Amino acid sequence: MEIPFNKPAIAGNEYAYIADAIRRSHISGDGYYTKQCQSTLEQALGVHRALLTTSCTHALEMSALLLAIHEGDEVIVPSFTFVSTVNAFALRGARPVFIDIRPDTLNMDERLLEGLITSRTRAIVVVHYAGVACEMDAILGVARKHGIPVVEDNAHGLFGRCKGQMLGTFGCLATQSFHETKNIHCGEGGALLINDPSLVERAEILREKGTNRSAFFRGQVDKYTWVDVGSSYVISDCLAAFLYAQLEQRAQITAARGRIWRYYASTLNEWAMTNSIGLPHVPAHCEQPFHMFYLLMPSLDARQKLIEHLKARGILSVFHYVPLDSSPMGKKYGPFNCPQTQRVADTLLRLPFYNDLSEDAQAGIVAAIQEFSVDGSGGNTEDLARLALALAEPATVLALTNQER
Numbered sequence: 001m002e003i004p005f006n007k008p009a010i011a012g013n014e015y016a017y018i019a020d021a022i023r024r025s026h027i028s029g030d031g032y033y034t035k036q037c038q039s040t041l042e043q044a045l046g047v048h049r050a051l052l053t054t055s056c057t058h059a060l061e062m063s064a065l066l067l068a069i070h071e072g073d074e075v076i077v078p079s080f081t082f083v084s085t086v087n088a089f090a091l092r093g094a095r096p097v098f099i100d101i102r103p104d105t106l107n108m109d110e111r112l113l114e115g116l117i118t119s120r121t122r123a124i125v126v127v128h129y130a131g132v133a134c135e136m137d138a139i140l141g142v143a144r145k146h147g148i149p150v151v152e153d154n155a156h157g158l159f160g161r162c163k164g165q166m167l168g169t170f171g172c173l174a175t176q177s178f179h180e181t182k183n184i185h186c187g188e189g190g191a192l193l194i195n196d197p198s199l200v201e202r203a204e205i206l207r208e209k210g211t212n213r214s215a216f217f218r219g220q221v222d223k224y225t226w227v228d229v230g231s232s233y234v235i236s237d238c239l240a241a242f243l244y245a246q247l248e249q250r251a252q253i254t255a256a257r258g259r260i261w262r263y264y265a266s267t268l269n270e271w272a273m274t275n276s277i278g279l280p281h282v283p284a285h286c287e288q289p290f291h292m293f294y295l296l297m298p299s300l301d302a303r304q305k306l307i308e309h310l311k312a313r314g315i316l317s318v319f320h321y322v323p324l325d326s327s328p329m330g331k332k333y334g335p336f337n338c339p340q341t342q343r344v345a346d347t348l349l350r351l352p353f354y355n356d357l358s359e360d361a362q363a364g365i366v367a368a369i370q371e372f373s374v375d376g377s378g379g380n381t382e383d384l385a386r387l388a389l390a391l392a393e394p395a396t397v398l399a400l401t402n403q404e405r
């Protein structure tokens with residue numbers, strides 16, 4: 001039996017709601033189910049306004065437009081993220097300034113933030129990796145001091161919290177993904193969360209092809225017309241119907257994923273310690289929505305060997321994120337210094353994780369992993385020493401890596 005890395009789950013009412021959306025004769029955007037999803041997100045998260053979009057990528061593009069990002073601006077973004085986080089801003093002509101990550105949570109290292117700010121910095125984009133919050137107090141402190149807006153790419157973190165506050169409510173804008181690889185999905189979809197009320201009206205216009213159509217449907221203007229630039233970021237109500245069925249089950253989905261996460265964490269703990277392998281670190285002030293479970297192997301070689309070992313047993317595990325700062329496109333904006341990102345990109349391995357992963361299947365995955373040990377060739381001492389240092393103090397490793405260059 002093959003165990004995939006991801007399998008899009010069905011929550012139950014998707015078919016019924018899609019049929020209902022069709023019966024309502026409104027399968028374009030902003031129908032009944034789009035409104036249900038938006039008000040669910042607004043209430044559950046406590047955001048001022050939620051707008052469903054065709055993807056998280058498009059919600060990020062809307063963010064760049066709303067912040068009036070243009071040629072010559074700089075945007076600080078982690079190198080360890082999905083390409084859309086930066087592309088949305090690069091599309092508007094901004095120069096990405098890549099920031100390295102903390103070795104524990106794999107989030108933007110807030111201690112490096114202030115050093116990267118210049119007179120051209122126009123946005124700081126944070127990514128809550130694996131749904132574990134960035135150090136928002138420190139990040140917002142620096143942002144406020146310099147008057148720079150913060151955008152949260154919260155694709156992993158829907159319904160996660162930081163010190164009790166919902167992720168997606170810290171930035172002036174936040175984005176969600178409902179791609180089928182995410183906790184809650186509709187195949188392809190996203191949302192823009194707007195916490196700054198002054199951005200709502202323009203967001204509605206950008207999303208509706210640059211027209212004031214939304215205001216027209218609310219009866220606020222008597223005809224609608226072209227008032228600004230824009231595009232078509234509106235999602236079909238059929239997809240919103242699918243998404244609403246998922247959102248209704250959010251508590252059950254999070255609970256099921258929590259069981260999967262804790263099973264990996266408890267059964268792999270001893271094996272990980274024996275083999276000097278890192279497991280996810282979740283600070284006490286972070287509540288995660290259990291987006292993924294990963295291992296931090298002692299070396300690239302050990303990571304590749306474990307991928308092969310599992311593949312030979314029908315289990316698909318994957319690595320994550322090729323560092324953006326050293327990608328062919330990223331290099332054009334550089335050079336940057338992101339040694340932690342490079343190390344994590346070389347050594348991180350994601351284990352199969354989906355809502356209906358059975359305990360039997362998971363027991364099989366864990367047994368297969370426990371058969372694997374990192375031998376001399378897998379984890380050389382230099383790598384191990386670097387990992388130990390990395391877990392202790394990131395600044396030291398930065399210095400070490402700089403010396404090596």
Ligand SMILES: *Cc1c(COP(=O)(O)O)cnc(C)c1O
Binds near residue numbers: 056153176177189
């Ligand atoms: C999945 C993901 C995206 C892109 O989401 P789409 O909905 O596919 O556009 C952006 N950022 C991060 C961090 C992601 O994980």
